[in-house]
Amino acid sequence: MRVLILGGDGYLGWPTAMDFAAKGHDVLTMDNYLRRSIALETGSEALTPNPNLTARADIFKSLTGKSVGVLIGDCADYRTLSKAVADFKPDTVIHYAEQPSAPYSMMSFDTAHLTLNNNLNATFNIIFAVLEHAPECHIIKLGTMGEYGTPNIDIEEGWIEIEHKGRKDKFLYPRQAGSLYHTTKVLDTDLLWFYVRTYGLRVTDLMQGPVYGLSTAEADMDERLIPNFHYDDIFGTVVNRFLTQAVAGIPLTVYGKGGQTRGYLNLTDTLKCVNLAMVHPPDHGKLRILNQFTQVFSVNELAEKVKRVGNHMGLDVKIKPIDNPRKEMEEHRYEAHSTGLMELGLKPHLMTDEVVSGMLERILKYKDLIDPKKVMPRVRWKK
Amino acid sequence: MRVLILGGDGYLGWPTAMDFAAKGHDVLTMDNYLRRSIALETGSEALTPNPNLTARADIFKSLTGKSVGVLIGDCADYRTLSKAVADFKPDTVIHYAEQPSAPYSMMSFDTAHLTLNNNLNATFNIIFAVLEHAPECHIIKLGTMGEYGTPNIDIEEGWIEIEHKGRKDKFLYPRQAGSLYHTTKVLDTDLLWFYVRTYGLRVTDLMQGPVYGLSTAEADMDERLIPNFHYDDIFGTVVNRFLTQAVAGIPLTVYGKGGQTRGYLNLTDTLKCVNLAMVHPPDHGKLRILNQFTQVFSVNELAEKVKRVGNHMGLDVKIKPIDNPRKEMEEHRYEAHSTGLMELGLKPHLMTDEVVSGMLERILKYKDLIDPKKVMPRVRWKK
Numbered sequence A, B: 001m002r003v004l005i006l007g008g009d010g011y012l013g014w015p016t017a018m019d020f021a022a023k024g025h026d027v028l029t030m031d032n033y034l035r036r037s038i039a040l041e042t043g044s045e046a047l048t049p050n051p052n053l054t055a056r057a058d059i060f061k062s063l064t065g066k067s068v069g070v071l072i073g074d075c076a077d078y079r080t081l082s083k084a085v086a087d088f089k090p091d092t093v094i095h096y097a098e099q100p101s102a103p104y105s106m107m108s109f110d111t112a113h114l115t116l117n118n119n120l121n122a123t124f125n126i127i128f129a130v131l132e133h134a135p136e137c138h139i140i141k142l143g144t145m146g147e148y149g150t151p152n153i154d155i156e157e158g159w160i161e162i163e164h165k166g167r168k169d170k171f172l173y174p175r176q177a178g179s180l181y182h183t184t185k186v187l188d189t190d191l192l193w194f195y196v197r198t199y200g201l202r203v204t205d206l207m208q209g210p211v212y213g214l215s216t217a218e219a220d221m222d223e224r225l226i227p228n229f230h231y232d233d234i235f236g237t238v239v240n241r242f243l244t245q246a247v248a249g250i251p252l253t254v255y256g257k258g259g260q261t262r263g264y265l266n267l268t269d270t271l272k273c274v275n276l277a278m279v280h281p282p283d284h285g286k287l288r289i290l291n292q293f294t295q296v297f298s299v300n301e302l303a304e305k306v307k308r309v310g311n312h313m314g315l316d317v318k319i320k321p322i323d324n325p326r327k328e329m330e331e332h333r334y335e336a337h338s339t340g341l342m343e344l345g346l347k348p349h350l351m352t353d354e355v356v357s358g359m360l361e362r363i364l365k366y367k368d369l370i371d372p373k374k375v376m377p378r379v380r381w382k383k
Helices: A013-022 A034-042 A053-064 A078-088 A109-133 A180-199 A238-248 A267-279 A299-312 A353-364 B013-022 B034-042 B053-064 B078-088 B109-133 B180-199 B238-248 B267-279 B299-312 B340-344 B353-364
Strands: A002-006 A026-031 A068-072 A092-095 A138-144 A159-164 A167-172 A202-208 A261-266 A287-292 A295-298 B002-006 B026-031 B068-072 B092-095 B138-144 B159-164 B167-172 B202-208 B261-266 B287-292 B295-298
Touching: A002 A013, A002 A078, A013 A026, A013 A053, A013 A068, A013 A267, A026 A053, A026 A078, A053 A068, A078 A109, A092 A109, A092 A267, A109 A138, A109 A180, A109 B109, A138 A180, A138 A267, A159 B159, A167 A180, A180 A202, A180 A287, A180 B180, A202 A267, A238 A299, A238 A353, A261 A267, A267 A287, A295 A299, A299 A353, B002 B013, B002 B078, B013 B026, B013 B053, B013 B068, B013 B267, B026 B053, B026 B078, B053 B068, B078 B109, B092 B109, B092 B267, B109 B138, B109 B180, B138 B180, B138 B267, B167 B180, B180 B202, B180 B287, B202 B267, B238 B299, B238 B353, B261 B267, B267 B287, B267 B340, B287 B340, B295 B299, B299 B353
Parallel strands: A002 A026, A002 A092, A026 A068, A092 A138, A138 A202, A202 A287, B002 B026, B002 B092, B026 B068, B092 B138, B138 B202, B202 B287
Antiparallel strands: A159 A167, A261 A295, B159 B167, B261 B295
16 A cells, blocks of 8 residues: 555654554655754654654664655645646555644744644645545545543543433534644544535544554664653553653652543554554545544552552552643543444553563663753643 | 624625624724736626725715724734734634635645635634733634535534434534635634633634625715625636526526535624624634524525516526536425524514515616626536
């Protein structure tokens, strides 16, 4: 298969590119290094080595003999993206090319403006580039479980049948997200669904939970291939942040009451899910939505787990709740369903104690590089 | 009250500006003449005289002694808009500043790109300009009944309580629009609702049906004050197009089976509704959504009504169904609720035979200026 991976330099994009190239697919990555620029601007650089995309592709080739194509360019620029699609003629486009930080999207007018325009225009351009140059192509879009928010009813898989005054119809499941970043993903879904039903595109929208981990079969070959591992308040997801705090002897910063509950998954499962979506494409005119997580935890449960495993390894791990910088429910019901990916064959790689201790051991190698200033929240949701 | 009317040159913006100035409010209009540019580009100029906004404000002042302020500038440019809000310090902002044509939004990549970016960024900029410079200001946003599409359940007023597996929660009513233009209004609603609940803005979102008519108390003083009356396929709403076809002896072009059913309202009722929303603002943190229409008609019913009244006046009116250029249901249930504006005091100006004959007589004065080429659809929804 010819696979175009947009956002191929990212925490998910790069390991996907290696995994798919290792499986024998013809892979082209595209990225404009936006995340690297923002990391530099906000002092949120990754913990692990991060050669640029071209250098990583060279290292990967020297180790495996497999090629990953690299194109440095902006997906929010139609000329650049449409030329890539026209030249490469992908069978599948995987769309990771979005500004991915919720706190960054809430910092200022400028960061919100960038997030809105970058994310919406990347999605919009992909729709038109595929329509124009590769109409058979399957678009796999990374959405987020955060689109749904924390409703008082069960979270279904993308769609819901509503019975109202004795009549029924099926709709997109109602979405109500907790940051501007997450809201741009809601807008992406609305936009994709409009063009899918109007022009017959084939799209999979993966509602992914927060991802954790830094190990994949290919990343384990050479530390320079480890996906950009962030533990800061801008790009660090909660599990990666807790693991790094545990290693550095910084108390785990639980936001507020810590009852915030979400569905999580291991980085290696992201690769499996995207692969399953790719090899089982939906029909034309279908927006297939899959909820992509394997286990549900509250923030307190995650903190306790990291503390217990860390202490068992001899680390001095403490938990310290802090004022919640976000506006979100800290205690709530969370019942989310996820069967589609299991039906396609996903066998989850769960967060066992061994998985947690393995991640802690890996991060211990970089202990001296951890900057304690990076882990405290700098962005508040209040105006 | 200090009222900033964005899109003040438009079919609705200009009569609103006159009406509010006549009522003694301090009115500033802002417009970048985007609709005029598109009308020129697509050969869709208005039928009636259309002096520019500054000239109209001068005419209005000479007739009434009342001032309408004019600022020519782009609401999608934050520097321009935020300066206007900072300088004028409005109590109310009325947001009509969007590319309003569904067919134009479906013409090409470029027209879709312009519609998406203009409409979203205008809304986004208004949110931030109000937060920064006038946090008490009430934002009145013109949405569209078209956001809801044509679902198989009753259309409620903006929100719906969903009962699902024995539990309940309240959500935005599901939205599923029929063009990219209408979809940008869905995205606007999502964006407004995020910032309302996060930062405590006060917003009224008016889900308006198609508007008809060319008469208001102020427009009737001088033909140069008539709102831009369009009968073309780009900007002409269906009633205005049928009226003009009836006058010109062109068969009324019903799209497809003609069972498409929507809620309509008279131009004068738009002014009353916006005024009622303004004088009864919602609390901070509330997104008040009101369905703004007064009568429900199918396209066939509208055509029959115009035909009957026109023939009675001695016009030779025929109806000729044509292939539907749009992708939409041509026969469907439509049960939409609208009580909020009635509760605020709206007394509708209904589409009686006298109202229809009055509009026909008015348009007859411009019969020689009607260009039959302009009424046929040039844009198809198919790719």
